[in-house]
Amino acid sequence: MNLRPDPTFYPSAKMAMEGPTETLAFTLMLSPDGMQPDGLAVVDVDPKSNTYGEILHSLFMPNLGDEFHHFGWNACSSALSPLTGHAFLERRYLIIPGIRSSRIYIIDVKEPLKAKIHKIIEPEELFAKTGYSRPHTIHCGPEGIYVSTLGGGGKDGTDGPPGIFIMDCQTFEILGRYEMERGIQDKHYDFWWNLPRDYMVSSEWGLPPQFENGIVAEDLLSNKYGHTIHFWDLRARKCVQSIDLGENHQMALEIRPAHDPVKEYGFCGVVVDTTNLQGAIFTWWRKEDGTFEAKKTITIDPVPADADVLPDLLKGFGAVPPLVTDIDLSLDDRFLYVACWGLGEMHQYDVSDPMKPKLAGKVDLGGIVTKTAHPNGKPFAYGPQMVEISRDGKRVYWTNSLYSTWDDQFYPNDEGGQMVMAHVGENGGLTLAEDFYVDFPKGYRSHQIRLEGGDCSTDSFCYPNV
Template sequence: MISCLGDKDGNASGNGFLLLDSEFNVKGRWEKPGHSPLFGYDYWYQPRHKTMISTSWGAPAAFTKGFNLQDVSDGFYGRHLHVYNWPDGELKQTLDLGQSGLIPLEIRFLHDPSKDTGFVGCALSSNMVRFFKADDGSWSHEVAISVEPLKVQNWILPEMPGLITDFLISLDDRFLYFVNWLHGDIRQYNIEDPKNPVLAGQVWVGGLLRKGSPIVAIAEDGKTWQSDVPEVQGNLLRGGPQMIQLSLDGKRLYVTNSLFSAWDKQFYPELLEKGSHMLQIDVDTENGGLKINPNFFVDFGAEPDGPSLAHEMRYPGGDCTSDIWI
């Protein structure tokens, strides 16, 4: 099943889901007629609860040109979750996340198939929103983690959001990891109590606020600061952390740094010139904690056909961002 983003002209219509057979022939639409979402992007389903929930990025005509804050005000970006009956494709409920849930991208249920809760990363609001089934059988939501925007100098806006562009949940449902693509940090939260996530680790691997950047953050006392980002094997780290993937044992977190070429060009133009890279973050699964592995650096700037932009990562036999237990 493939989630669609819009029509051939880039409008936020024609959204929905295509079904393909094992030979990749299109069989038709999955959702029932008249049950298409307002915007499309990611989705996750929990078969035991007969539910699938999808997220909403925006109109391709808007985001393919780069990010423009006015497009948010003009209604070209989403803020809703769409709750479907699984596997029948009936839209049962639409959750309006409001200003706390602008541009919800990646979504994950807990891996435990009996659980009726999960999280969605809302990029522009920089919130992790928890969704859950209420006592009456409907679905509800609440902000579980907030990344406060930072006051900055020498940037296009007076405040900079973290921009949560990806997250995942470890296979044992103990930890949640997410990235702040603009700020430049990766975070680890203990979610053994999903209602009360606790910060367990944080590491800086790039971002717009790194030392040496003309952009600086302003602390409450008026002093300025920048993040300390180390070199890896003599390489300056480029861009900000974007897509992540976790090893099955939860001990190695891999991270790339390309979001979308038009947005890369806008916020991190050096990525197009020098290419992406992939890092390994070593995870302390006992006490919590993240560290950059100094011996691992994959340079996509050295590809035979020129610099490349690295994005998604997958384990061949299933992984933390694809496995759904029945």
């Protein structure tokens, strides 16, 4: 335990924006065929360094078939909440779950270039203590480490609904399930919260049989994937309201609340509208009476394409859907970044007015049909996927893999893992950095990124901006 709070913890988002610039990034590497162990790469993101854009250290796991996907810190700025006793934790450990194995790795990165495994939680312990499987999103929060899951019990993960469980943030022991009253919630994906207002928002993807072996076209066209967001009394662990976004809005994924807790709104990305193949962003907000509403505020159209150049899954549609697979919000709550994985585009929206977003910038890279190369001339497999923003909002990083079996369905001829960065203009706009291009080792794909000292999808803040 520290004698004072970790210097990478910030009371407000504004103070975090004024913190030191990141020099390292932690990026997950996954072996799509399970023939190699998954790993963690430490990437140099300091432009003043002679090794800028290079992998400085790699840590590979002792097991095969984990499929690394999302990960997070043991502690972050949420530890400064006056309602917790965690203010003197250290942002030291990365919690990495295997979405396919249900195994969880605790990685000590106190010395990033000597990152090492601190503890491994085997799937049997997770099943026994929670009844959940397929751990997915990690958030450090007021009671410990919160972990969302995509599967319930049983071999195929459909014995009971998935949910959230909590781990002790010092011993990493699994404490148990989060939910006391879940209401109609029967699928899961992402979750985040407004700590001072004491509520949480969660979303839905699908159950393991709907994603593990690739997208199930029949389920998609029958609108059987998730399309509801849920609002919870955080401390009471009770679902107080659920909003169905419409069954045609399939796969409601990332939840991004405003970082300033005074602002009671946020965004949710929807992968595809089955009536027109559009991608969509919904803005949700809290009303004066304490209830919530949601409204579609961004739509992104599909692009017509010849069936001959489309993967089998899309040939009958004659078009490329945007496939909104990740979104991220800058710490000043001004710009929302939307990854259009199918089109090969990264969009930047000015959301200063969250009900009237305006497109402010766009980068073309990869894509099912376009296959746009990087400005340095090198290829970019798949399309923009997991996006991460620097705390000061001046740099946007992203990788390219969605999920191994989905990569293979939508991009059957692509292979490789890349990470890139774009500079943000003072008033918006995106420009890819020609001198930053990370090509991960052969046989590996890349997924989520965490930045040294925190980033825009890691920390939740306890105090308002001034």
